[in-house]
């Protein structure tokens with residue numbers, strides 16, 4: 399990543415995922431963020447943070463905002479696009495927030511007028527209801543507390559499923575190392591399964607995932623994890639169609 403960014407021309411906008419990287423589930427460590435900041439500073443690159451999962455990664459919105467705050471504290475000018483689609487369950491309401499961090503008050507009017515032009519040309523008026531829900535929840539102490547508990551529940555459930563899947567694959571003796579499933583964070587996991595193994599999961603077991611091997615951890619629950627682990631085992635060991643399939647399809 400550093401080598402690639404080192405090739406970028408000065409002024410290039412670099413999109414960074416604030417937390418719970420999609421699609422890999424691999425977030426930089428704080429030391430790695432520091433190195434990224436050093437490089438962006440040196441090369442005069444412009445960070446744009448895409449923050450779509452705040453609170454969903456660690457369960458703590460402050461902790462998940464660490465990278466953004468760190469860059470601001472280092473004196474970067476930047477944009478942060480926050481989405482509330484996932485952490486507020488508002489997928490269809492287009493609820494988000496753009497934060498523009500500038501060093502000089504003097505450029506404020508210029509940025510504002512550019513934003514106004516873009517907005518006017520693109521959507522003119524944003525949908526209001528989702529944003530009102532977010533605002534109401536975050537500005538009402540009891541609701542805010544309930545929301546904090548909800549994202550804690552959601553993120554710890556995902557972490558439990560990661561652990562359960564890793565443990566089951568280890569117990570089954572599935573060839574390979576599965577620690578990455580627990581080391582990755584957020585909704586997604588790069589399983590490391592290749593395209594032919596993915597095809598086995600889809601065709602023989604009706605488990606749907608991307609060709610890259612990316613799975614959405616939210617789809618796992620205590621009722622299906624055993625089935626998924628056995629299917630992955632079958633896909634990796636080439637046992638494919640012979641493994642028992644509770645969905646009773648003709649393999």
Ligand SMILES: *[C@@H]1O[C@H](CO)[C@@H](O)[C@H](O)[C@H]1NC(C)=O
Nearest residue numbers: 480495496497498532533536
């Ligand atoms: C939206 O961004 C502004 C700054 O641009 C900030 O003051 C406000 O708290 C943000 N709202 C939310 C819900 O994060």
Ligand SMILES: *[C@@H]1O[C@H](CO)[C@@H](O)[C@H](O)[C@H]1NC(C)=O
Nearest residue numbers: 591592593594595634635636
């Ligand atoms: C996937 O991995 C298996 C096991 O290593 C291998 O036999 C197969 O050829 C691979 N398929 C692709 C598309 O790389």
